[in-house]
Amino acid sequence: MVTHALIALNLGVFILMAFLQNSSPDAAERVLDWGHVSRHGFTVHGLITSAFFHAGFMHIFGNMIFLIVFGPSVEDRFGPWWYLLFYLGGAAASGLAHIAVDPHPAIGASGAVAAVSGAYLMLFPRTRIKCFVIFFIIGIFMIPSWWLIGLYIVLDLIEHVFTPENGIANMAHLGGYAYGFVIALALLVTGILSPEPYDLFSTFKQRQRRKAFVSAHKMHEQHLNKVMRDEAPRDPRSEHLASARAEIGSLLSEGQTDRAADAYLRMVEEFGHDENAPLTLHRDAQYQIANELYKRGDQVQAADAFSRLLGSYPGDPERHVITVLVARIRGEQQGDVPGAIVMLEELLDQGLDHETKALVESELERIRANPAQHSSEDET
Secondary structure (H helix, E strand, O other): OHHHHHHHHHHHHHHHHHHHHHHOHHHHHHHHHHHOEOOOOOOOOHHHHHHHOOOOHHHHHHHHHHHHHHHHHHHHHHOHHHHHHHHHHHHHHHHHHHHHHOOOOEOOOHHHHHHHHHHHHHHOOOOEEEEEEEEOEEEEEEEEHHHHHHHHHHHHHHHHHHOOOOOOOHHHHHHHHHHHHHHHHHHHHHOOOOOOOOOHHHHHHHHHHHHHHHHHHHHHHHHHHHHHHHOOOOOHHHHHHHHHHHHHHHHHHOOOHHHHHHHHHHHHHHHOOOOOOOOOOOHHHHHHHHHHHHHOOOHHHHHHHHHHHHHHOOOOOOHHHHHHHHHHHHHHOOOOHHHHHHHHHHHHOOOOOHHHHHHHHHHHHHHHOOHHHHHHHHHO
16 A cells, blocks of 8 residues: 555655746756755755655666565564655655765665665565566566575676766665665564564574574484493494484484385384384474475475474474474364364463464364264264
8 A cells, every 4th residue: 555655645745846847947857856865965854855755767667676676574574654764764864865975966766675685585585577588589587585685786796886977876775775775684583573484583593593403413422322332232223213313313414304204204104103212303393394395295204293292392382383283183184073073172271372372262163164074973
């Protein structure tokens, strides 16, 4: 809503200024003099009003194209009113960056749009953007957003350094990018904006967790191997189990999750009848295996892997969502609808937050509304 309103406002101002320029050039000049941002004759309102004036059709066309591509997703994450405040703040920040290095007056939404692009880079780095390319070859290509936005940042930086008198407010663009990127990062770090698995902040954290997992895995396996070596007499079966666990950990550390899941299933099949066999991996490893099994359709095995995780890590922060998933598999794939309902009802008694409670209630309602599941309950 806000993105489209901003585009409409920019286009409206542009059309009105075009009419005014034709009818009264002097009046149009006075309006621009009032609305631009400049180091000389600086006004506070100019930091905002300058973002709604444009120097020509291609100027406003380029800005609005970028705004319609990147704006809605950022608005959806921020919420409409906070997004509007963020956009206007981006206009002001980019204006200040411009007047800090350039004495010439400036107009245009480029800085505010760059702020939106910078936030998009933090929030949706892997999203692919459909682009019409004319460069040696002509065609439509899907380009990752981090590459596209990063390219424009590099071009602005190069132009600012090597062609500072090009008539383009490159520093306003760079200031906008920095403002948007930093604000989005700060909101994610502080938890004001809930992280998503695909944003740059979460991606970095996942990499750090993966490194920590690899290190912990190596330490654990070294300790386990030492214990196995010190045992007398040596148990070939225990050594084989330790080797199987080590193989799974190595495959995960190499990013071969699918092969690690296969190795895990082989280990469970071979040692699953032994109640004392340590078949549960480290938390992150067990979660990756269970998630991989679920994604590729091995849902019953996934439920077993998730159940082992819950049994070994009862205080896991994601235990409630995992329990819902296990209950769903238990009801749909294993035919134990009453057991699934009991799991979900017990979960409701655990003092859940509003969002998780709504998820559990929705799943309960879905199970109870399924005629096939009702018949299963009657038979039981």
